[in-house]
Amino acid sequence: MKRRVHSEEVTKAAIQKLKDRGVTILDIAEIVFELQSPYSQNLTLDECVDSVENVLLKREIQHAILVGVELDTLAEQGKLSEPLQSIVETDESLFGIDETIALGASLGYGSIAVTNYGHLDSEKIGIIKNLDTKMGEKVHTFLDDLIGAIAASAASRLAHRIRDYEDELTTAFFKENEKMIK
Amino acid sequence: MKRRVHSEEVTKAAIQKLKDRGVTILDIAEIVFELQSPYSQNLTLDECVDSVENVLLKREIQHAILVGVELDTLAEQGKLSEPLQSIVETDESLFGIDETIALGASLGYGSIAVTNYGHLDSEKIGIIKNLDTKMGEKVHTFLDDLIGAIAASAASRLAHRIRDYEDELTTAFFKENEKMIK
Amino acid sequence: MKRRVHSEEVTKAAIQKLKDRGVTILDIAEIVFELQSPYSQNLTLDECVDSVENVLLKREIQHAILVGVELDTLAEQGKLSEPLQSIVETDESLFGIDETIALGASLGYGSIAVTNYGHLDSEKIGIIKNLDTKMGEKVHTFLDDLIGAIAASAASRLAHRIRDYEDELTTAFFKENEKMIK
Amino acid sequence: MKRRVHSEEVTKAAIQKLKDRGVTILDIAEIVFELQSPYSQNLTLDECVDSVENVLLKREIQHAILVGVELDTLAEQGKLSEPLQSIVETDESLFGIDETIALGASLGYGSIAVTNYGHLDSEKIGIIKNLDTKMGEKVHTFLDDLIGAIAASAASRLAHRIRDYEDELTTAFFKENEKMIK
Numbered sequence: 001m002k003r004r005v006h007s008e009e010v011t012k013a014a015i016q017k018l019k020d021r022g023v024t025i026l027d028i029a030e031i032v033f034e035l036q037s038p039y040s041q042n043l044t045l046d047e048c049v050d051s052v053e054n055v056l057l058k059r060e061i062q063h064a065i066l067v068g069v070e071l072d073t074l075a076e077q078g079k080l081s082e083p084l085q086s087i088v089e090t091d092e093s094l095f096g097i098d099e100t101i102a103l104g105a106s107l108g109y110g111s112i113a114v115t116n117y118g119h120l121d122s123e124k125i126g127i128i129k130n131l132d133t134k135m136g137e138k139v140h141t142f143l144d145d146l147i148g149a150i151a152a153s154a155a156s157r158l159a160h161r162i163r164d165y166e167d168e169l170t171t172a173f174f175k176e177n178e179k180m181i182k
Numbered sequence: 183m184k185r186r187v188h189s190e191e192v193t194k195a196a197i198q199k200l201k202d203r204g205v206t207i208l209d210i211a212e213i214v215f216e217l218q219s220p221y222s223q224n225l226t227l228d229e230c231v232d233s234v235e236n237v238l239l240k241r242e243i244q245h246a247i248l249v250g251v252e253l254d255t256l257a258e259q260g261k262l263s264e265p266l267q268s269i270v271e272t273d274e275s276l277f278g279i280d281e282t283i284a285l286g287a288s289l290g291y292g293s294i295a296v297t298n299y300g301h302l303d304s305e306k307i308g309i310i311k312n313l314d315t316k317m318g319e320k321v322h323t324f325l326d327d328l329i330g331a332i333a334a335s336a337a338s339r340l341a342h343r344i345r346d347y348e349d350e351l352t353t354a355f356f357k358e359n360e361k362m363i364k
Numbered sequence: 365m366k367r368r369v370h371s372e373e374v375t376k377a378a379i380q381k382l383k384d385r386g387v388t389i390l391d392i393a394e395i396v397f398e399l400q401s402p403y404s405q406n407l408t409l410d411e412c413v414d415s416v417e418n419v420l421l422k423r424e425i426q427h428a429i430l431v432g433v434e435l436d437t438l439a440e441q442g443k444l445s446e447p448l449q450s451i452v453e454t455d456e457s458l459f460g461i462d463e464t465i466a467l468g469a470s471l472g473y474g475s476i477a478v479t480n481y482g483h484l485d486s487e488k489i490g491i492i493k494n495l496d497t498k499m500g501e502k503v504h505t506f507l508d509d510l511i512g513a514i515a516a517s518a519a520s521r522l523a524h525r526i527r528d529y530e531d532e533l534t535t536a537f538f539k540e541n542e543k544m545i546k
Numbered sequence: 547m548k549r550r551v552h553s554e555e556v557t558k559a560a561i562q563k564l565k566d567r568g569v570t571i572l573d574i575a576e577i578v579f580e581l582q583s584p585y586s587q588n589l590t591l592d593e594c595v596d597s598v599e600n601v602l603l604k605r606e607i608q609h610a611i612l613v614g615v616e617l618d619t620l621a622e623q624g625k626l627s628e629p630l631q632s633i634v635e636t637d638e639s640l641f642g643i644d645e646t647i648a649l650g651a652s653l654g655y656g657s658i659a660v661t662n663y664g665h666l667d668s669e670k671i672g673i674i675k676n677l678d679t680k681m682g683e684k685v686h687t688f689l690d691d692l693i694g695a696i697a698a699s700a701a702s703r704l705a706h707r708i709r710d711y712e713d714e715l716t717t718a719f720f721k722e723n724e725k726m727i728k
Contacts, residue, residue, distance in 0.1 A: 005447040007346065013447050059342065059458055060292050066448045067461045083369040083377050084430045094423055094709055096657030097431045100468035101461060103660060107289040110242050111642030114649060118664010160241065163640055164189065187629040195629050241640055248630045249643045265551040265559050266612045276527055276605055278475030279613045282650035283643060285478060293460030296467060300482010345458055371709065423706065424656050471653040474606050524605065528553065
């Protein structure tokens with residue numbers, strides 16, 4: 001009998017996978033801060049941590065982490081079949097499934113997330129740069145794209161939230177405007 | 183001096199544009215009910231209305247409505263330049279910008295939203311079918327795709343919510359698990 | 365010393381992987397015929413085979429096949445780590461990485477490919493239906509989406525080609541119009 | 547009786563629209579050269595022109611140009627309805643339909659096109675920078691994203707072609723391998 005996996009188990013596993021690969025929520029929050037602080041003067045690192053945590057609660061992001069880290073780990077152990085093993089191991093330049101999975105996960109946060117992601121892909125920042133340098137011993141073909149997508153999403157989420165705050169947009173909006181809507 | 187548009191103005195305008203084109207939130211909610219009720223026995227139409235309202239609060243969805251309805255209306259009035267005027271007026275089969283805008287807006291609700299949207303595009307349901315039939319007097323090249331995207335998004339949102347409820351997933355999750363995360 | 369994989373090796377491997385999982389080019393061509401024949405009266409199955417072959421030459425499609433079939437196979441052998449093993453094995457309804465990879469691969473063929481794909485996802489046709497029925501012994505979580513994406517892409521490619529043919533559009537177009545362009 | 551637009555008319559119109567807005571194929575080719583020359587030593591500007599021309603033959607790209615330039619022009623003339631007029635005129639930072647249309651058009655060239663596009667969005671290069679500076683008199687909300695998407699697509703196309711050439715991949719591949727495939 002196949003078992004149904006509880007959402008909480010998936011959440012915990014996704015965060016644990018990142019930690020196992022040497023990536024903390026704080027590492028990602030620092031990228032978010034660098035991306036977003038030019039646009040919002042009073043931004044704190046704590047708000048970035050909070051935004052990363054919220055992004056990590058999204059199912060699509062969690063699933064992307066589980067699949068991406070699994071493929072990196074299997075490649076590291078030489079357990080993929082050829083030619084996929086060589087393609088992932090060498091981070092072959094025309095291989096795009098890592099980017100497709102990362103992009104797919106960040107599309108939920110709008111087009112700002114996508115351009116942020118493209119920017120991070122060309123200018124490696126913070127932990128993404130460190131992972132890139134350690135290459136050789138480790139396989140991080142999927143991990144660097146995943147971190148880029150999470151950071152890009154968290155930054156985009158902040159941009160939208162700040163605007164909501166400025167405009168004092170409340171979720172109570174529809175309650176107050178019921179007559180207009182229906 | 184150019185003016186900054188307040189979020190609330192955009193929200194109201196997007197909903198009003200739909201109404202001006204003959205589409206109510208209830209019309210869209212009925213499509214959502216048809217899409218989602220096979221998967222959740224106790225689903226009510228009210229919950230579908232609520233989900234559509236929430237989707238309509240998303241900026242990407244609102245902007246998609248503003249642009250799509252504008253292009254439909256301008257085509258109806260013969261005010262687009264050629265050959266765009268003829269392409270939009272005839273809903274040219276290989277023209278895909280209507281679908282790109284609609285899809286882009288629904289990507290925020292995950293891959294279920296995208297497959298729901300593709301399904302609605304082939305099986306015209308409810309108001310989408312009615313719009314299709316009225317073609318001739320009116321141009322609804324963008325509107326039918328927009329409604330499909332909104333309904334698909336609202337149905338996908340419900341699917342995720344129902345699972346969250348079943349798993350009793352709370353946003354308080356991170357508070358309770360602070361030690362694990364940091 | 366890590367090796368660079370030759371494009372031809374990737375092409376052969378992708379087609380072989382499909383065959384190993386019981387899917388032939390003809391199986392996919394039959395879905396394409398069913399999708400596209402209502403729109404083009406003289407369409408032959410041979411033209412559908414030809415279109416599927418061309419789609420299979422695309423690197424993004426080949427990489428999607430290699431990754432998707434690898435994950436299905438590993439899940440079948442119980443070799444993925446938990447909770448990914450259970451999620452893939454049960455084809456968990458809110459898991460969307462299979463659709464993200466398939467969609468990513470078919471986006472190259474325009475928005476018709478995406479709506480075709482969504483349609484195939486709801487109405488299982490031909491070999492996709494057969495794979496669905498055999499579930500239990502085998503894991504086809506990624507395979508059915510891959511086949512849907514390949515068929516959707518091949519059908520979209522045909523739709524564009526037929527229009528090109530009708531309009532006698534030649535790749536020599538730019539040569540003849542040099543003065544206009546530069 | 548509504549008329550069907552010939553593909554050649556659409557192609558000519560799309561290129562003409564770019565010229566009318568002050569953008570030549572050469573301008574875009576120069577961005578492609580800057581993007582791609584670090585990766586291919588013998589790349590010539592002529593090859594970049596050729597790649598841009600090929601991208602401009604794609605229907606999805608042509609339609610994106612027609613729609614984007616139309617909206618820019620209408621905004622410039624103050625002919626859009628509010629609040630869309632103000633949003634497009636000010637290139638409102640959270641407005642993403644310009645990016646959605648541009649991205650949708652470049653997705654046909656794979657994930658490299660998408661990351662190239664994201665890069666161009668943050669580092670304005672060549673004509674994109676010039677357009678940005680001229681802002682004030684003119685509205686280029688959609689145009690700069692369209693140019694970014696065309697350049698990103700042409701660069702991605704070159705990257706794939708160069709690899710094909712290196713691997714001597716021929717379209718005759720399937721002819722020679724018939725037994726394997728069927």
